[in-house]
Structure formats: structure tokens, C-alpha cells
Amino acid sequence: MPQSNILPSSFRDPSGFLFLKNGRLYRQVNLCYRENYQALMSSGLYDILVKKGLLVPHKQADPSLSTSEEAFCVIEPRRVPFISYPYEWCFSQLKDAALGTLEIQTIAFEHGMTLKDASAYNIQFFEGKAVFIDTLSFETYTEGQAWPAYKQFCQHFLAPLALMSIRDIRLEQLLRIHLDGVPLDLASKLLPLKSWLSLSLLMHIHLHAKSQKRYAGSAKKQKKQFINKLAFRGLIDNLESAVKKLTWKAVGTEWGDYYNNTNYSRQAAESKNNIIQTFLEQVKPKVTWDMGANTGQYSQIAAAIGSDVIAFDIDPAAVEKGYLYTKTTHEKCILPLTLDLCNPSPALGWAHAERMSLLQRETPDAVMALALIHHLALSNNLPLLRIAEFLAHLSLWLIIEFVPKNDSQVQRLLASREDIFPRYNPSDFEADFSEYFEIHSKTPVANTERTLYLMKRISPNER
Amino acid sequence: MIFAYLDPGTGSFIFQMLIAGFVGGLFALKLFWVHVKAFFSTVFSKRKKEDAPK
Numbered sequence: 001m002p003q004s005n006i007l008p009s010s011f012r013d014p015s016g017f018l019f020l021k022n023g024r025l026y027r028q029v030n031l032c033y034r035e036n037y038q039a040l041m042s043s044g045l046y047d048i049l050v051k052k053g054l055l056v057p058h059k060q061a062d063p064s065l066s067t068s069e070e071a072f073c074v075i076e077p078r079r080v081p082f083i084s085y086p087y088e089w090c091f092s093q094l095k096d097a098a099l100g101t102l103e104i105q106t107i108a109f110e111h112g113m114t115l116k117d118a119s120a121y122n123i124q125f126f127e128g129k130a131v132f133i134d135t136l137s138f139e140t141y142t143e144g145q146a147w148p149a150y151k152q153f154c155q156h157f158l159a160p161l162a163l164m165s166i167r168d169i170r171l172e173q174l175l176r177i178h179l180d181g182v183p184l185d186l187a188s189k190l191l192p193l194k195s196w197l198s199l200s201l202l203m204h205i206h207l208h209a210k211s212q213k214r215y216a217g218s219a220k221k222q223k224k225q226f227i228n229k230l231a232f233r234g235l236i237d238n239l240e241s242a243v244k245k246l247t248w249k250a251v252g253t254e255w256g257d258y259y260n261n262t263n264y265s266r267q268a269a270e271s272k273n274n275i276i277q278t279f280l281e282q283v284k285p286k287v288t289w290d291m292g293a294n295t296g297q298y299s300q301i302a303a304a305i306g307s308d309v310i311a312f313d314i315d316p317a318a319v320e321k322g323y324l325y326t327k328t329t330h331e332k333c334i335l336p337l338t339l340d341l342c343n344p345s346p347a348l349g350w351a352h353a354e355r356m357s358l359l360q361r362e363t364p365d366a367v368m369a370l371a372l373i374h375h376l377a378l379s380n381n382l383p384l385l386r387i388a389e390f391l392a393h394l395s396l397w398l399i400i401e402f403v404p405k406n407d408s409q410v411q412r413l414l415a416s417r418e419d420i421f422p423r424y425n426p427s428d429f430e431a432d433f434s435e436y437f438e439i440h441s442k443t444p445v446a447n448t449e450r451t452l453y454l455m456k457r458i459s460p461n462e463r
Numbered sequence: 464m465i466f467a468y469l470d471p472g473t474g475s476f477i478f479q480m481l482i483a484g485f486v487g488g489l490f491a492l493k494l495f496w497v498h499v500k501a502f503f504s505t506v507f508s509k510r511k512k513e514d515a516p517k
Contacts (some may be wrong), residue, residue, distance in 0.1 A: 151475035203482055211481065212474030234490030330478035 001121060008353035009121070015136040021064075026061055027075050033136055034072045036113075040138045045111035049132070054104050056126070056133045078366055080133060081287070082310055082362060086156070087176040088337040089346060090319040091164050091248040092327075093130070094172070097123040098157035098243045100130040102459030105149075114141040118149035120181070121355075122154040127332040142227040147235060151212075154204050155181025158242060162201055163190055165246040167357055169316045170336075179349055184209035246308065250317035250324075251323040264448070271446035276368070277301050278374040279441065283397045285366035291341055292372035296322035296334055302368070303333040310364070312339040342371075342380050357394070366397035371450075374403045374410045377424055384423060384432040398455040402429050407449045427450065435463070436443035 007025075015033035019026055040046050049055035058077040067073045084303040086094060099121055105115050117136050122134040139148075142457075156175075159182040163171040163226040168191055174182045189207040195201045227235075254430050264272070280288070280302055293311035295318050302309045311334055322336035334360050339345065339358065348355040369391060376382045391398050402408055404426060405419075424431075430439065436456035446449050 097485065145477050146479040150479055151472055152473075203485075207482075208475065208478050211478035215474035215477045227479060227483045230491060231487030234486035234488075235479065235482070237493065238486045238488050 007308060008349075009355070010353065010437045013136060021065055025079050027058070027077055027079065027135060028066045028068065028070075029072045029075060029136065030070045032070070032393065036139045036309065037072065037136070039113060039140050039362070040135070043111040043113065044342070045108055045113055045138065046135075048055055048107060048111075052107075052128055054100060054107075054132055055135070056131050058135060065132045075135065080124045080126050080131070081308060082282050082335060083356065084125060085175075085336055085345065086160075087173060088339060089125075090152060090323050090336065090338060091169065091172075091250075092320055093155065094120070094161055094164075095243060095246065096130045098153075098161060099240065100132065101153065101157065102236055102240045102243070105147075106233075106240075107136055109141060109233065109236070112141055113138045113143075113150045113210075115148065116207055116277060118153035125335050128191075128326050128330065128334075143229065145232075146227050147232060150210075151184075151233065152181060154184060155187075157181075158201075158204055158239065159184060159187035160193065161243060161246045161270045162205060163187060166192060166195055166247045169248060172316070176345070176348070179355065192417055198242075198245070200245070201237055204239065239404060242326075248320070249347075250320035263420060268445055270449040271372075272401075272448075272452065273298075273301060273448075275445065275452045276370070278304070278443075279399050279452070280305050280366070280460065282308070282454065283399075284368050285364065286365040287362065287395060288366045288368060289364040289394065290368045290370070291371065292375065293322065293336065294318045296326065296336055297332050298370055300331070302366075303331060307333065307366075311336040312341070314338070315342045337449060340398060341376070342382070354390060354395075364395045366399065367391055367395045369398065369400045369405060369407070370452075371401055372430070373400065373429070374407075374424075376411050378410065378421055384429055385435060388433045388436045392457045396457050398437060398453075398457070399454050400433075400454065400455065401445070402426055402451045404449050404451075445462075 005019045005021060007020065010017045014030065015036070016027055016029045016058075019028060045196075046055065050057045058075040058079050061074040061076040063071065063074050083299075086097070088099070100116070100123060103120050105118075108114055116139045117134075117137055119134075122132055122137060123130050124132070124133050158173055160175055162172070163182065171190065174186075179187075181220075184205055191205065196206060204365065207331040254296065276298055284305070285302070288299070288307045288309045289301040290309055291303065291310045293299050293313050294315075295313075296309075299309040299311040299322075311322055313322070313336070316338055319336045319338045322334070323329070325338065326334050329437045333442045344358040347353065347357040347360060373384075373387065376387050377384055391400070405411075405414065405421075406425060433455060434440070434454075436458060438458055439453055439455050441454040442451060
């Protein structure tokens with residue numbers, strides 16, 4: 001098989017790999033994983049996990065799709081439409097991913113199996129739920145063995161959740177640097193002293209880190225491990241209580257209370273909703289990205305007309321609120337994610353290829369950039385032409401709100417700085433965006449100074 | 464380059480063995496407590512049923 005068809009996110013695992021053929025996604029199961037794969041399928045574990053929505057379902061595919069001698073079989077997993085990464089999740093998404101992993105481990109144990117790894121990258125959010133996507137992570141449990149995924153679980157889930165909950169929510173970004181999770185010695189140093197009073201954090205982070213340091217250099221082959229079943233279950237149970245105890249309340253960040261603190265009258269808000277709905281109905285996007293979505297108020301309009309929406313925002317509190325909203329309302333079409341648009345997720349890992357950059361993922365049919373332009377152009381000094389170029393790169397359709405200088409929110413932005421933005425006005429905005437887009441509709445928002453535009457990208461040959 | 468040969472994974476395995484007795488004990492206590500609670504809740508719910516006017 002050409003190496004170029006193999007997805008680089010899965011090349012570390014000797015049990016098999018993901019590959020693309022004729023635009024479809026397949027997973028090769030290698031001969032060395034045959035017994036574990038058969039145990040997963042025949043023990044009833046696969047069925048129960050799929051039934052509970054915890055594991056991505058798959059179909060058996062034609063084995064001749066693989067020409068490799070190592071292949072045992074080929075399966076076709078259900079495709080997750082948008083791949084997201086732990087450094088883009090809010091606190092509750094990471095927590096739900098952790099609890100999902102432990103639930104899977106508990107059910108696997110009841111079926112005589114165990115997870116061999118507990119990477120946060122094995123979880124994806126699909127239809128509003130944390131779903132495990134690595135079918136090859138299960139192995140048969142042998143009495144007396146330790147949990148092979150213990151270290152990874154602590155690094156990928158427990159340590160970042162503890163840091164976010166107790167120290168600072170922004171420490172989640174450590175996951176963007178440390179792709180195999182936050183090193184426990186680092187987490188132990190960064191956690192406040194009071195964390196030593198929590199029995200589970202003391203044990204699974206502080207003492208665990210010390211033990212890693214103490215035995216790290218020991219080259220001796222370890223004696224046969226023996227951890228009885230009760231202790232094994234106890235470890236998982238203890239980790240579960242540790243994760244459940246960690247909480248974070250979405251307050252105190254910049255945008256968490258934005259909708260209680262805007263300059264919209266009721267009439268203006270209604271007008272804005274109606275215009276956005278009209279534009280979306282014209283475009284009928286299958287996938288919409290709402291950039292600067294806040295808690296996802298306008299994403300809901302797109303979801304209501306049947307679009308899948310990724311609701312990006314820079315503020316962890318807004319994303320947290322958006323996610324909790326989708327959970328309580330069982331909203332399956334909106335995926336809220338944390339993203340700094342001025343520094344979007346890059347390609348990471350070996351050969352820059354293990355984790356995709358934002359633009360390497362499936363791009364949308366429409367982008368909404370509502371009440372965003374002034375943050376990009378004024379707070380971040382981005383020229384309008386550059387903003388237009390980037391948005392044109394993202395999607396065919398653009399719904400964008402222009403917020404002029406006499407708007408009270410823009411006045412607030414300019415209050416403490418010199419106005420060095422002579423081109424920030426409606427006519428220059430239209431001129432610069434017309435380089436990349438054709439303006440389809442332009443509607444002022446009632447009772448405000450703002451205007452909403454529906455634009456369509458001009459194809460590069462017509463420019 | 465000495466750090467390149469250090470593997471925190473070894474310490475994680477040994478650490479699991481060190482805490483096994485403790486987490487196992489805690490879990491046994493928890494299971495015991497669940498049984499005690501279940502026992503009393505069945506006793507009381509039976510009594511309530513018996514006391515209920517027929």
C-alpha cells in the first residue's frame with residue numbers, strides 16, 4: 001500500500017493503521033492483533049460499547065483492500081465528520097472524555113479485556129457525545145497485570161483537568177506542547193500546595209511523579225507484576241472519583257457574560273437573528289463554522305436549519321457554556337471548540353503530520369463572522385484585506401457583520417488606544433472584501449450602527 | 464543525553480504495585496458500604512410497605 005494513503009495519526013500502533021482508499025476511510029487490523037480483535041468482537045464488548053454510543057461502530061470491509069502481508073482484516077469505521085483535539089476542548093469536554101475512557105475500561109474489564117492506552121486523541125466528539133475511535137486499543141486482560149494505560153490516563157486527563165480546575169483554565173494549552181499529555185513532574189510543580197491534601201491528586205500526580213523519577217533510570221527487567229482484580233478495579237474507581245471531583249465554573253473570563261453585557265436592544269437582537277436566518281436559508285450550508293461564536297447563540301440558528309456547526313471561540317468560559325448548553329438540550333449538530341483565530345491550531349507531531357492544523361481538516365460551506373471584525377482589525381491590527389483573504393480560504397460563503405467605529409463596543413476598544421485605522425470604515429471594508437468576495441446581500445441591523453453581509457467567494461481565475 | 468534513556472513508564476508500573484493494596488482496600492470498603500446501604504434501604508422500604516394502611 002502506498003505510504004501516502006496511511007493516516008499519520010495512527011502509525012505508532014503496531015496493531016494496525018488507518019488508511020484512505022477511493023475517498024473512504026478504512027482501518028487495517030494486523031495479524032499480531034488478531035486474537036485481541038476477535039476477543040473484542042466475540043466477547044460482546046464491541047456490541048455493548050457501540051450500543052451505549054461509547055465506541056465508533058464499524059463494518060467489515062473487503063480484505064483485498066489491503067495488500068500488506070501483515071493484514072488480518074480490514075474494517076470500515078463510521079467516519080467522524082470533524083476531528084478535534086484535546087487542546088481545543090473546554091473543561092467539561094476533557095472531563096467527559098476522561099469519564100468516557102474510564103467507563104469503557106470498566107465495561108471492558110467485565111468482558112475480560114482492558115484498554116492498552118488511554119490517549120485523549122482516541123476520543124472524538126460526535127453528535128454531542130464523547131466517542132472512542134480506536135478499535136485497536138483493547139487487549140485481553142491477564143490476571144495480575146497492571147493497567148498499561150495508567151500513566152497515559154494521568155498525563156492526558158487527570159493532570160490537565162487538575163491544573164485547569166485548581167490552578168488556571170489556560171493551562172490546558174500545555175497539551176498543545178506535550179502531545180503525550182502533561183508530564184506528571186511538571187503538573188506536580190505547577191499544582192498549588194492544597195492539591196497535596198487531596199488524596200487522589202497526592203497519589204496519582206504527586207507521588208506518581210516521584211515514583212517515575214525514582215525508578216526512571218532502573219534498567220533492570222521488572223519482576224512479574226501482581227495486582228489483583230480488586231486492586232485493578234479500585235485503581236479505575238479511584239481515578240473516576242478523582243476526575244468527578246474536579247470542577248470548573250465558567251466565570252471570570254472575558255466573554256462568559258457577553259450576552260448580558262452587549263449594546264443590543266431586544267429589537268436589534270431580533271433583527272440580527274432574522275437577517276442571519278434569511279442568509280443561512282439562502283445558502284443552506286451542510287457545515288458551518290461560527291468564528292467567534294461565544295456561547296453559540298447564532299450557531300443555534302444554523303443548527304436549526306439543519307447545518308452541522310463548529311462553534312469556535314477564544315474564551316474557555318464561553319465554550320464551556322456552549323458545550324453545557326448542547327449537553328442539556330441534546331443538541332447534536334453543534335460542536336463548541338476553543339480556538340484563537342489569530343493563532344489557530346498548527347500541524348503538530350512527527351513530521352508535522354500527526355495532528356492536523358485547522359485548515360487541514362474538513363473546511364465548511366459557510367463561515368459566520370459575527371461581531372468579530374473589530375477584534376481582528378482593531379485589537380489585533382490585522383489589515384482588512386488579510387482578513388478577507390483568510391476567510392476566503394476557509395469557505396465559499398461568508399456571513400459577516402461590520403461593526404463601525406461609532407458603535408459603542410468599538411468605542412470601548414478604541415478608548416485606550418490611538419486610532420491608527422483610517423481604513424476601518426464601511427466603504428474600505430467593502431472594497432477590500434470585494435477583492436475576494438462578491439457581495440450578495442447587505443442588510444443593516446435595526447437599531448444599531450452595524451451591517452450584515454452575505455458574500456460569496458470569487459473563484460481565483462475570476463479575480 | 465542521559466535523559467533520553469529515562470523512561471517514566473517503569474515508575475508508573477512500579478507505582479501501581481505500591482498503591483495496589485491501598486486502592487484495593489478503599490474499593491473493598493466502598494463496595495461494603497454500598498451493600499450496607501442497600502441492606503438498610505431494603506429493610507426500611509419493606510417496613511414502610513408493611514406499615515402502609517391496607
